[in-house]
Amino acid sequence: MNLKQLSELLGLSQTTVSRALNGYPEVNQKTRMRVQEAARTHGYRPNTRAKGLATGRSMAVGHVIPISSNHEMVNPVFGDFIAGAGETYSKSGYDMVLSVVPDGDEEKAYRDLHKRKTVDGVIVHGPHMQDFRIPLLRELNMPFVVHGRASEVTEPYSWLDVNNFSAFRRAASFLMDLGHRRIALINGLEDMDFAFRRRKALEEVLLDRGEPLRADLMRSGEMTEALGYTSLREMLALPNPPTAILTSSMITAIGVRRAIEEAGLKMGRDVSVITHDDDLSYLNNGKDEPLFTATRSSVREAGRQSAKLLLDQIASPTQEPVSVLLEADLIVGKSTGPAPN
Structure with missing residues (x-):
């Protein structure tokens, strides 16, 4: 099913259906929910290229991955995060761009993504206490969400972290x-x-x-x-x-x-x-x-929620920064017992 067919089925203009699916605020909530439900029921998925042309967006989210022998994000846990984030991107018609760069080229990678308009926003991984990427992305006016926090950065930014x-x-x-x-x-x-x-x-x-x-x-x-x-x-x-x-x-x-x-x-x-x-x-x-x-x-759920935070920010770039703090459960297994005498 294409956009024209979905519009005819709903008795709405193609413009209204497109705006409802893309989260434009001028579409009322009742109409938006009706359009989204019909899209799910009939398996409609917007063409990413056409959607990008219509909205002026790239319809992609960036993840810059530094190659280093001393970097915590380059480990198997990262795969679970990306899997969770990917689920959220896919549901919203977004692609994922992974940029693998040497540590020293991180700043250039972010500036290139911004200059070329390759992505609409980025998720920052493995933040340090004082992280240069946060002021850099604010300078570039690029939407971003930090997975974690940078305690020594005082300026506001959106983040999701475990307590x-x-x-x-x-x-x-x-x-x-x-x-x-x-x-x-x-x-x-x-x-x-x-x-x-x-x-x-x-x-x-x-x-x-x-x-x-x-x-x-x-x-x-x-x-x-x-x-x-x-x-x-x-x-x-x-x-x-x-x-x-x-x-x-x-x-x-x-x-x-x-x-x-x-x-x-x-x-x-x-x-x-x-x-x-x-x-x-x-x-x-x-x-x-x-x-x-x-x-x-x-970690997978953290990926899902971080991606949603970023997509919300892309849709409403003037919104205030959002902070999400997740609590961890303590699961008792066979590896603990009373202190030995």
């Missing part, structure tokens, strides 16, 4: 209630906002309970299986090794588990482990019972 501080405070308190006092943290890169907030949460819980912060039980780096394995193997060799571990990634937690088993210990009995982001489509955290106790947050 990392709350999630790790709850996880650390759970371990303390089980009797653990020597709690290690294997974190992401701590110049990135999410990792900074997770470390602060553990520090606050230890301070509240009168426990010292031990620098020898803190590690940070690219969240890989090797980071988890190497970090815990080093810690287990200490005179007073940790009895519990907080890790920032399921991938890192797998390395932690390998180090525990290699040392002849049992996870959940000798060493407890809590990880983050266990709700990954390609990496199941057990079937009947979760293997890892985890602070659960759906």
Whole structure:
């Protein structure tokens, strides 16, 4: 079915139907809902090229992916985010443009996207505490949404983030209630906002309970299986090794588990482990019972919601910045237990 046929079916002009499907404010809500329902029922999908010509938009959203050995967004979790965002784009007739660039060429990539009008907006990934991309995109007047936050950027911008501080405070308190006092943290890169907030949460819980912060039980780096394995193997060799571990990634937690088993210990009995982001489509955290106790947050759902925020901003560029803070659930699995004597 094409636009003309859909218009004739509804008894409306092609202009009205097009504007209803594209979210123009002059179309009343009742008409918009009627048009959208008819489009769904009859399987109408607008031609992206024709839609772009009609609206003056490119009908595409950009994601700039830096290639680096030291960047948290280049990991398998990114795939789940993109899958969720892609669902939202597809429903709205938008395409996705992925630009893979060296770290040093990021600014040029954003300026080129703007100059060539390749995309109508972008999603910013892996924000640092003070992130140059936020003032850059504001300067370019390009719609954008940040997946995460940049704590040291004071100017307003739209973002969607998980409450990392709350999630790790709850996880650390759970371990303390089980009797653990020597709690290690294997974190992401701590110049990135999410990792900074997770470390602060553990520090606050230890301070509240009168426990010292031990620098020898803190590690940070690219969240890989090797980071988890190497970090815990080093810690287990200490005179007073940790009895519990907080890790920032399921991938890192797998390395932690390998180090525990290699040392002849049992996870959940000798060493407890809590990880983050266990709700990954390609990496199941057990079937009947979760293997890892985890602070659960759906990366795919974050992708869906971030994409919707951006498309709303593209449709209404004068709207005020929007902030969305998602809470993580604490899922108790087999990886935690009382502190050993």
